[in-house]
Amino acid sequence: MSGQVFSTDIPVSEPLRVAEDWIDLYGHMNMVRYVGVFDDVGYRLLDxxxxxxSYTHETKHGLFVVDVAVNYRKEMTVGTMLTLSLRVLxxxxxxxxSLMELRRTDDGTLAATMEQLSIHVDLTTRRVVPFPEPVVLRLRALAEAHARTPLPAGHKRRLECRAP
Structure with a gap:
């Protein structure tokens, strides 16, 4: 892994379509489906x-989510096309x-955001462990690069990267 070159661009998913089974009693995308998209697609963007x-399989280490802050901004209905982006804060x-942004593909409207605080865990001991140095350096470079892109209008940071 250490020999690989990684882009510092903010990655964006392939388009997703709001499925009928994501819709709740009120005729819009259920809140749990927003979080499910953030989790599933965000995990793939981490690749x-x-x-x-591949990192988890190779190292037996991974990221455990310890806190999230979700902000629902726009009602989504069946068939709406969305993309998800992921940046390091x-x-x-x-x-x-990290901050994930779920946007409509037709007009770029921000549908929801989710800040996510994760810890690095050794999956064999189930204990928090430091990231390998190349990973820390990569994450810090990503945070610096991503800080050049303004946060979404009106977004107020709610989480901090510090021990509770």
Whole structure:
């Protein structure tokens, strides 16, 4: 992994379509489906930085989510096309704070955001461990690069990358 070159661009998913089974009693995308999309697609986007499924299989380490802050901004209905982007807000030796943005593909409207604080865990001991140095350096470079892109209008940071 250390020999790989990773882009510092903010990755964006392939388009997703709001499925009929994502719709709730009120005729819009259920809140749990927003979080499900953030989790599933966000995890796949982590692969672009070498922290997804292959990292976990190769190192027996992974990211456990310890806190999230979701902001629902726009009602989504069946058939709506969306994309998800993922950026690094902060990272330290054991923690990663990221921001995911779910947007409509037709007009770029922000549908929801989710800040996510994760910890780096050794899956054999189930204990928090430091990221390997190349990973820390990569995450810090990503945070610096992503800080050049303004946060979504009206977004107020709610989580911090620090121990509770």
């Amino acid at each position: 672009r930085w070498g922290l997804g499924e 902060e990272a330290d030796g054991k923690r990663l704070l």
